[in-house]
Amino acid sequence: MRARIDEIVFDCADPAKLVRFWAALLGGTPVDRSADWSYVDVEGFTRLAFQRVPEGKTVKNRVHLDLDAGDIAAAGAEAVALGAELTGGVVTDAQGSFQVLRDPEGNEFCFVAV
Template sequence: MIGKLGEVVIDCHDPVLLAEFWQRVLGGYIVRQSHDWVALEPPSGITVSFQLVPEAKAVKNRVHLDVDVGDMGEAIAAAEAAGARRLGDVVYDELGGFQVMADPEGNEFCLINGPTAITA
């Protein structure tokens, strides 16, 4: 083993705005570390940080966050109210369902409801 995962970092144009969005999705508290870097400490799980970058997002993310939810419809509505948008329809398979979403800067994430998802 080389090390352990310390946090997930998302490049963005507005670290504070994105941290506030993700705080509404995941809960927790925001730690402003500098103008270019803001961290979100969720109540459980790993730290998600937001780093200011000059370039815009151009293609689909190669890495994304999966957010376990208890009720897909309620989670979609709450995410949209917080500033997310749906990308396609809910997909159901033998493992449950997922909805691909985009945060306010277009970064994809999934709402997941299945056997391993948390219950509300």
């Protein structure tokens, strides 16, 4: 049997707020299914969903999204304007460049350019 990814789910404190951040960043229309569950269908990608949990984030994500930004500086500035936080500077090596950010609830993600 082979499974396929149906959606990627983020645990969070405020699903409605977080889905609007990601919808603004990636495109798509935010949907609030309930006060505890929101999602956005991102064109060309799987659904991102956000579920309310009682505990806060305490450690680094074990999984994160790498987003092809093209212009990392411009993408980072836009993300910050939407509520993200930059963590460190742009890192460049022989494989390309990346910038680590945190969404409004502290979930790490990267803008990449290869």
